[in-house]
Amino acid sequence: MKTALVTGAAKGIGRAIAMALAREGFRVALHYRSSGNEAESAAAEIHAAGGEAELFAADLADAAQAEALVKSVEQRCGPVHTLVCNAGIIKSQLLAFTSYADWRAVMAANLDAAFLLTKAVSRGMARQRAGRIIYISSDAGLMGDLMRGAYSASKSGLFGLAKTAAREMAASRVTVNTVAPGIIETDMTAEMPETRRVKQLAAIPLNRFGRPEEVAAAVRFLASDAAAWITGQTVCVDGGLRMRD
Numbered sequence: 060m061k062t063a064l065v066t067g068a069a070k071g072i073g074r075a076i077a078m079a080l081a082r083e084g085f086r087v088a089l090h091y092r093s094s095g096n097e098a099e100s101a102a103a104e105i106h107a108a109g110g111e112a113e114l115f116a117a118d119l120a121d122a123a124q125a126e127a128l129v130k131s132v133e134q135r136c137g138p139v140h141t142l143v144c145n146a147g148i149i150k151s152q153l154l155a156f157t158s159y160a161d162w163r164a165v166m167a168a169n170l171d172a173a174f175l176l177t178k179a180v181s182r183g184m185a186r187q188r189a190g191r192i193i194y195i196s197s198d199a200g201l202m203g204d205l206m207r208g209a210y211s212a213s214k215s216g217l218f219g220l221a222k223t224a225a226r227e228m229a230a231s232r233v234t235v236n237t238v239a240p241g242i243i244e245t246d247m248t249a250e251m252p253e254t255r256r257v258k259q260l261a262a263i264p265l266n267r268f269g270r271p272e273e274v275a276a277a278v279r280f281l282a283s284d285a286a287a288w289i290t291g292q293t294v295c296v297d298g299g300l301r302m303r304d
């Protein structure tokens with residue numbers, strides 16, 4: 060049974076990805092930071108459906124914890140076949156008022172962690188001569204976004220990381236891709252002001268926000284054998300938003 064490590068898997072998009080990969084037959088290493096109860100309920104749901112899931116806690120903004128996470132997963136679940144870097148935070152502020160501490164916090168959780176986890180799984184994947192790495196970026200990483208300077212920069216960074224890792228790991232038959240969701244209904248977008256909600260909806264050709272399961276479907280495909288010849292790509296799951304550029 061292949062192991063998939065999904066970060067931020069207790070809720071939202073990460074939880075939907077964990078469920079989709081469990082249904083696909085992966086043993087899921089369910090990572091969480093503070094949402095322990097939600098992580099336990101996600102694992103229970105996977106077990107109830109006959110799947111396998113193990114829980115792992117770590118603050119990925121802490122480099123030592125990010126590196127230790129992969130070692131723990133390998134010890135308890137065996138080599139990581141699929142890494143999904145989904146955990147992330149957003150801080151909304153004009154660039155002129157963004158503190159360096161907030162900039163660093165967003166970079167650490169969204170981009171530094173992806174680098175550290177990629178590095179930590181890369182040797183094992185090279186030894187197995189198989190593997191999938193999938194980063195959850197954002198439309199903000201492609202287009203930029205008002206009040207989201209740190210977030211957009213961190214999410215853009217994932218594209219450069221993915222393309223470099225894709226080139227370096229191709230000889231080991233490891234593929235590295237990025238999924239860029241548009242607006243998805245989760246806790247992260249729950250507090251959106253009504254005026255912004257209306258404006259955003261008007262910009263989406265399919266005229267609705269997305270569901271976590273719709274992002275998970277793209278990840279599930281990229282993790283599958285069917286996607287073995289796709290690497291260094293970005294899949295936009297955004298109701299057509301990016302098509303307008």
Ligand code: NAP
Pocket residue numbers: 066067068069070071072073091092093094095117118119120121145146147148168195196197198239240241242243244245246247248
């Ligand atoms: P969410 O419900 O807020 O989930 C984010 C997850 O990230 C949480 O489960 C959280 O874990 C984890 N996390 C945050 N900081 C962490 C840290 N320092 N260490 C470890 N885990 C950390 O958000 P979501 O909407 O599902 O977002 C998932 C991903 O999709 C994010 O990378 C986000 O940027 C991206 N995305 C979301 C949207 C959207 O519209 N929702 C659009 C584009 C991209 P705990 O709860 O356990 O603390």
